[in-house]
Amino acid sequence: MRPPSESVVDRFLRYVRINTESREGAESVPSTAGQWDLIRLLERELRDLGAVDIHVSEHGMLRARVPSTVARDVPCVGLLAHVDTSPAVSGANVTPIVHVNYQGGDLVLPGDRSQVLSPADWPVLRDMVGDDVITSDGTTLLGSDDKAGVAAIMTLVDVLRQNADLPHGPIAVGFTTDEEVGGGIDKFDVAAFGAAFAYTVDGDALGEINDESWNARGGTITFHGLSAHPGSAKGVMINAAYAAAHFLTSLPATLRPEHTDGRDGFIHPYGGTLDVDRAAVTIILRDFEVAGLDEQEALVRRLAADAVEACPGVTVEIALRDQYRNMREVLDKHPHLVEWALDAARRAGLPARTRAIRGGTDGSRLTFRGLPCPNIFTGGHNFHSPLEFNSRRGLEKTAETLLHLARIVAEHRGER
Ligand SMILES: [Zn+2]
The missing domain is CATH 3.30.70.360 (Alpha-Beta Plaits)
Structure with missing residues (x-):
């Protein structure tokens, strides 16, 4: 298989430098102008990568489509990520740090040496020895939530562009605004998106699929x-x-x-x-x-x-x-959607499992608007914090899982 034109890590590092912090209590969606900068960039990049039916709404909701490469009837799968970052921690002038070949132990972040990322607090770091851990410099959040999701979806579009012979059905791509301050997703046009079902790519630990949210x-x-x-x-x-x-x-x-x-x-x-x-x-x-x-x-x-x-x-x-309501209520009627995501994670060599998310996702709202929408991991951890982190493997495995997912959906013609 030919690689993407740009690695998922390089793509991610470009996106996190754009300040897309959203704002509580704003009159308009999106709440901040910075979100437009990333949406317009993604619009251009999608065009360059051969996506079609690209549309940006007045609220900065971007949708596009990767056409099917198979003649048979395959349902359209949607992939969604949000471009904004949480106002809980500054998203201005993010300086990502790649800790190449992490050897375990504490990571002291250079911009604010009081910010120390430690395996004592985050045991998952012990699985990252030899990996390249990615953090901010400690003065801002990293923005892996949810630019890891954005970068993984864009990498999928890129890989499919470079490998036009790969069999897959139609893929609807959606990038949304103001997830962190609520309300954004209400402006998302589900009917125009045209997917039979979708996945938000906005979770955390590798292999984990969220199939439940709060009531x-x-x-x-x-x-x-x-x-x-x-x-x-x-x-x-x-x-x-x-x-x-x-x-x-x-x-x-x-x-x-x-x-x-x-x-x-x-x-x-x-x-x-x-x-x-x-x-x-x-x-x-x-x-x-x-x-x-x-x-x-x-x-x-x-x-x-x-x-x-x-x-x-x-x-x-x-x-x-x-x-909002627990999306499981609806997802139980479409059990193959969670199964496909688990299967995709397994094919990427990950420990696949489901976990109830102690919150609500855009996906739980979309699920009750007729678009069943489980949530897929991104490899990121410790969201909304100066100690937010992800890794090279986290980003690569997320992108790889999406590619497996696209192929799995195409193997199951007709099921919706
Ligand atoms: Zn998120």
Whole structure:
């Protein structure tokens, strides 16, 4: 097989230097101009690599297509990655460092020597001895989330261009904006994308396919009191803040995010406002099972009622709504999609397995909009951190897995 015109590592190193940090609370999508720089670059590169039907929407959503090379009817597989990086850590002036032939031990990042990447914290580094570990210089994030996904998909397009005789069906490529600040994917045109099913390439450990996301519910618990001048408040003032405090301290500590992992859900009050006449708690509930989520809501309602009872005169208003759902609900009806991804990882020599992702993905939202969409690894770790890292092998194996996936889909004509 002929290699791509540019290695996936070189491609990745080019993309991470472009500042595509997204911004919370912006009016428009994309939230930042930098995302346009990468989208326009990808548009040009896709054209040069022979992709067709290239289209960029007013929201910076890029879609393109690699035509089928086989005569038979093969379903169109979509591959998606987001171009933005998290605003949690700066994405400006990213200086990627390639730690060639990593020999184990701590990596002190040169731009901020207090940033130390250690196998004690990240045992996966022990599997990377002899590999080229890639980090930032410690002053920014790396942006492997999700430029590793972008680079792997672009490398697939490149490899298919160099090897026009490889049998594969139509491939829809999608690059999206504002994933990290939510809302971006709502602007993605699923019908125009034209894929029968898709994969986001936005996961982490090599070999890991995410086939589950949270069932997510959230909203506001508002306690109402009565304000009065504190000098003449006796018998009049009803301080809603105490009801909010009562409610917060009554939530079981065992259900906090900092005390849960694996398949355990959590209840997380993450913000709010305190005033005498009104104390509001913003809260999210997360569980992999709908029944578990319903139990959490029942508990929240009971504890809010207890708080009201403990604070005479206070009333409560509870507004909770479903935010997104576990994609497994839909993926269970298309079990071959996860199987194909696992098979592709195996063919790339990776330990293939599924894992429930403790979050939501663009894929979980797309899944419920009619585009079943598991999530594929990228080899990256420690997202949204100055200690984010990936490796040469991580990038190469991700790109290789996508190539196997394209071939596997073409072997299964007609199945959707
Ligand atoms: Zn991501």
